[in-house]
Amino acid sequence: MARGLLISLATLLAPLLWLAPAAHARTACPSEQSALTVDNGAEVSAALVCLTNQIRGHYGLPALRRDARLDTSARLHSEDMDRRDYFSHTTPEGLTSAARTAAQGYPARGTGENIAFGYPDARAVVLAWMQSAGHCTNILSDATDIGIGVSAVSKTYYTQNLGDFSARADRRRATPARTRSIWTRSVTRRRRRPGQRLRGRQPTSPRTAPAPRSPTSQEPALR
Numbered sequence: 001m002a003r004g005l006l007i008s009l010a011t012l013l014a015p016l017l018w019l020a021p022a023a024h025a026r027t028a029c030p031s032e033q034s035a036l037t038v039d040n041g042a043e044v045s046a047a048l049v050c051l052t053n054q055i056r057g058h059y060g061l062p063a064l065r066r067d068a069r070l071d072t073s074a075r076l077h078s079e080d081m082d083r084r085d086y087f088s089h090t091t092p093e094g095l096t097s098a099a100r101t102a103a104q105g106y107p108a109r110g111t112g113e114n115i116a117f118g119y120p121d122a123r124a125v126v127l128a129w130m131q132s133a134g135h136c137t138n139i140l141s142d143a144t145d146i147g148i149g150v151s152a153v154s155k156t157y158y159t160q161n162l163g164d165f166s167a168r169a170d171r172r173r174a175t176p177a178r179t180r181s182i183w184t185r186s187v188t189r190r191r192r193r194p195g196q197r198l199r200g201r202q203p204t205s206p207r208t209a210p211a212p213r214s215p216t217s218q219e220p221a222l223r
Contacts, residue, residue: 029054032123036156045071045148047122048160052139052146055130059140067163069104070111070147074159076100081117081159082151087223089113097161101147106163112138114160118220125158128220138162 029050031043053063077100081087089097097113114135119125129135138160145163150156 026054029122033121035120036122036150036152036158038152041075041150041152044122045075045150048126048148048150048158049146051122051126052160055126055139061140062144064146064162065144067106067145067147069106070101070145070161070163071149072147073097073101073104073106073149074113074147074161075149075151077115078149078151078157078159079153081115082153082155082157085154087115087117087157087221089115089223101161101163106145110164112141112143112162114138114162115223116158116221117155119156119158122158124220129160 029047031040032047032051034040034044034047036044049064049066056063077091077097080091084092086092091100095103098111101107101111114129116125116128119128129139139162141162143162143164147161147163149159149161
């Protein structure tokens with residue numbers, strides 16, 4: 001119940017609580033508003049980690065540790081979606097986020113993923129994630145590790161992998177937001193601007209994943 005209330009409040013208050021540095025003495029993360037290009041992926045990725053940890057700190061949660069295995073998995077997925085023009089947690093061959101992180105040596109159990117494309121910078125991406133119950137649940141979970149990967153060859157793609165969840169706690173904490181999750185798509189349509197979509201994968205038991213989809217426009221989108 002408490003975690004569900006936290007998620008609900010976070011989705012409503014995120015823009016007010018931490019995106020106004022002057023009003024709330026928040027220290028802006030380096031490169032948080034730098035437009036993603038083929039040359040500054042490392043800086044934008046670091047900004048995504050910094051913003052995620054600022055949010056967690058605001059809600060009294062410990063900072064996530066950056067994990068090289070999750071970084072590699074996230075980077076390869078962003079590059080693959082960019083190169084082959086699809087937008088999904090599942091590759092055309094059927095590899096899920098858990099399978100992709102496991103392929104880099106990270107345990108498959110207890111991982112979550114947020115992805116986005118078309119957003120100009122790290123700040124815009126994280127704000128959009130925090131305004132979606134499913135993505136917010138991932139960010140404010142009991143994960144301990146994080147990996148970020150981006151690509152900007154044809155469009156701007158962002159992948160955030162979160163790891164080392166407690167599987168039992170995940171199921172409990174995801175439940176309060178389930179009726180508002182991105183899997184229902186109803187909340188997605190209410191919260192997004194025209195042309196935007198949302199997608200985030202929370203830790204669950206094995207399930208059949210949705211088929212990859214090709215982005216239908218240049219508009220920003222999340223999943």
